[in-house]
Amino acid sequence: MISHKEPRQIEQFINKQEKLANHCSYGIGGRAEYFASPRSITELVELLRYCSQQGLEYTIFGIGSNVLFSDQPSANIMYVSLKELLQFDVKDNEWFVSAGIPMSMLALAGELIQSEDFQFTHLLPGSFGAGIYMNAKYYHGQIGDVISRVYYLDMAEPSLEIKSIPVEECKYGYKQSIFQEKPWIVLGADITVEDYPSLSETEIESILERYMLMKDNKSNLMQFHAFFSGEMKRLSQPETPIFIQEIEEYRSKNKHFINHSCGSYFKNNYDIGQSIGALVDHLQMKGTTYGGAMISPHHGNMLINVNDATAGDILHLQRIISEAIYKEYGFIPEPEVQIIK
Template sequence: MQSIFGDISYKENELMSRHTTFRIGGPAKYFFTPETDEEIFKIISICRSNNIRFLIMGNGSNMLFSDQGFDGAIIQIYNNYSIIDVREDGIYANAGALLSRLAAIARDNSMTGMEFAAGIPGTLGGAVVMNAGAYGGEMKDIIEYVDILEQDGTVKRYDCDSMEFGYRKSIVSRDKIVLGAKLKLTKGDKALIQARMDELKEARSSKQPLELPSAGSTFKRPEGYFAAKLIDDAGLRGYSCGGAKVSDKHCGFVVNYDNATCQDVLKLIEQVQDTVEKKFGVRLEPEVKIIL
């Protein structure tokens, strides 16, 4: 029988645990890894006209999928869509390019500005959506413009100001798709860039539980507080629900230490929220995108 997606290839019933850093999530009915703008647009229009739910993802490093999976189409904008163009004053890349790769290319070209992002395990698209940041830098500091596929199929260029970047947020909602972005970088000293990258890598691996699956910081930083400190002070270091637990190494991370299910993580998130709220009157908000 002819597929409704014509000649576009996809996988059926692909486990989302294979595509998320949490290693959690049941099967997606359709799983696409498109290579071109046209393919992305075609998949979406077919989904829309057939009432198929769809969702874009990058490296799945900030996502928690349900154990039941996703009854629709997952469109992963990743390696297949990751052309990188080094320019005089920065780098233009397609949304699927990994930040680690972009940071390495910037360094190889003696361009500074991306050091903060080298250890964030996401794609450029995901980092733009989340305004990802670390160690005093965030995407909004280096974005010159972003190309976005709009719901009507047109591609619109947004300059940094019109992206409405805030703490872990941007203008990109479910009906907008990041296709690519121009990063503005300046000339720097390759050895110094490398040294800063090494320093941040060391800081990350000494403080974060990188040896276990997670989605990074589970909660947003509440205004005036640090989520990890609140969780620690509430006595929740190492607290577990099923196979999910508050990392012993960094209380801001929920880790999947023993085949955790999505339910385990959700239960743990709720218990952390309730305990912290009871003790300190602050309701922690998940940073991780929960897809049920």
């Protein structure tokens, strides 16, 4: 179900000296020598071949809601954002959703057909591709539960042909997938929706057009929250579903969209029986600051950018949390955030 838009010349979508802080929810990152945001699979494939020809390494990310960029990016890396790879196709009871679509768009699509299956993605920051990669979850819902087939490029094969894999073979677990083990670039996935009315493609395209008007604010958490909360309120009249209300209240209570951050910084260790946030709270570390960074006073597993923090500031707080948890509980927490140098 993947379509190919008319490609631009490669010079039209490669930027030089691009500030990476503008492409992540942390608002942190120095200037990249090479940056690109392809709008189609064709452009992405052309870009990857260009990197090979020029001897450039590359790093792929989506909206940038779960990454921490270096203050001094490598000069030999092409930083590739897929946040402009926006495609939402509807055919009968099957959707194809591309990697750059925000996960929260699924909650809006679900509301249009009165399905509760996608409510867990409401206000879940990040692109669908990143969600597929890490099996993003909230409460009891996870991406691996709602998709049927994933499309990808295998970077180990020079042909760069589009391949696919059924969800049953994706090795999904808690924030785990086969995509973390392979040199694959996720392009999107099929979603099969049964026993509900057909989704209005016109309506979802209208929402997507309004989202596209956000331009470079797609990585800004405040703009993200305003857009998706507003769209959900518009669609769920006269009464917002209870779980959606609970998500809104939880995010508001913990000030998730007040400061630049990547949400939860560490993966939870369920062998311990408590969340990382609870452990940090027990250690009385909430509110600790270093440079322009702070351990959120509202949520112990959030490291926030409160005053022009650097990547070094965030990494320092990561270290002191890791050391404190290891000393008290005997393990080193694994970062959920992808640290890109």
